[in-house]
Amino acid sequence: ELIATHSPDLVVIACNTASTLVMSHLRECYKVPFVGTVPAIKPACANSKTKRVSVLGTKGTVKREYTQALIRDFAQGCEVTLVGSGELASLAEAALSGIEVSDLEISAEVAPCFLGKEPSARTDTVVLACTHYPLLHYPLLMDRLTRLAPWPVDWIDPAPAIARRVADLLGPPGGETDYAGAEMIFTSGRPHGLSRALVPFFGGRVPA
Template identity: 55%
Template sequence: MGSGGPVLFFDSGLGGLTVLREARYLLPYEPLLYVADDAAFPIGRWPEADLKARLLTLFDKLIATHEPKAVVIACNTAFTLAGDALRRAHPQVPFVGTVPAIKPAAERTASGLISVLATPGTVRRAYTRSLIESFASQCHVRLVGSDLLAEMAEYHLRGDPVADEALLAEISDCFLESEGRRTDIVVLACTHYPFLTNRFRKIAPWPVDWLDPAEAIARQLVRVLGADAASAPADTPDRAIFTSNPKDPALVRLLAGFGLVLERD
């Protein structure tokens, strides 16, 4: 088990807030630290070797500085690429990862047609293919990679306009009809995407179950913390660190809505 420090949530941008929000419901007294590597956003476009090296170096600094009790990698791209290496590098700290929710999708589907909506990096990853082989071999699983959706989710969350037509162009490949059957589950394999779920529901050609892993990740964090979960309020506010060191009043307000204070160098 890690130290008595905060639980550290990591993502490339704002997407991990979907996971932090669920964790806050289940762990009301736990000190939380949100770290966004927004200087590298969107990380799905990075060469894998460069991204892995960046993540390992960044976490060496984060863990030495903040001594987290546990780490939640609230990002499919980062965890499927570097999760094993991070666990080996920091065996004293428990890591909770994020992987595409293919197993629960396979258990829930009635039609057998599942789509996984993800970043191109997650779609390419052998980890994703092995999940399909292990848990969804009896299903038809379509992998749909989007270069733009994570950025669109950030725009949407910040209040900037995102056109329905632009969203539909990114998700339309998720909808498959075959021999009288239709896709009935879309796995949201990027933590940014749940911010757009209500928009997706309005523009989808037919209703599907949009599978958001945030609650399951939060429940796993509760299991990992066990008796070490905080049982009394912390004295300090929950904090957020962004690697680009932004000075953006709108971001400060947005983070305050999640109970976070933006720290600056």
């Protein structure tokens, strides 16, 4: 319905679980290009020095065949541990909404990612395979993932790579137009709460 109404040039599926489940179907049904959000296993394994990588996602994402295929294709000899969290997405949403979330709650969800004892043979890279999780790593939320980690790791947020892919597909901006661009944000939740939560990321009031 939104595609028919607004005729977008491109659609980003900003959810790992949805992308691993329906991306192929969407590309078959619509002519508009789709950019998915999938676990960034390839760059994580390419950059890991200890060859131990954890993928932190929802339970749905980590059990998908799509995720298993990414590991088979791009692990490059790394030991990849899949960690399915049932609560972290909700905790990230709560924190973004201003609800107090304890360090203990976050640590319980993140702890299974950290394996090994010797520095040369323990997890050194964690893939954030849910678009909610980077909210806990964002400076405005005090970099809680970094602070709560038992040792330093590289947290892989796929958002910058997705943004680059979108820019590549859209190409340079076209000619001048008679109107200014605008952000349009749609939600199935409560618009007022979403607008308030997004203010720090957009630098001002966000209509939703």
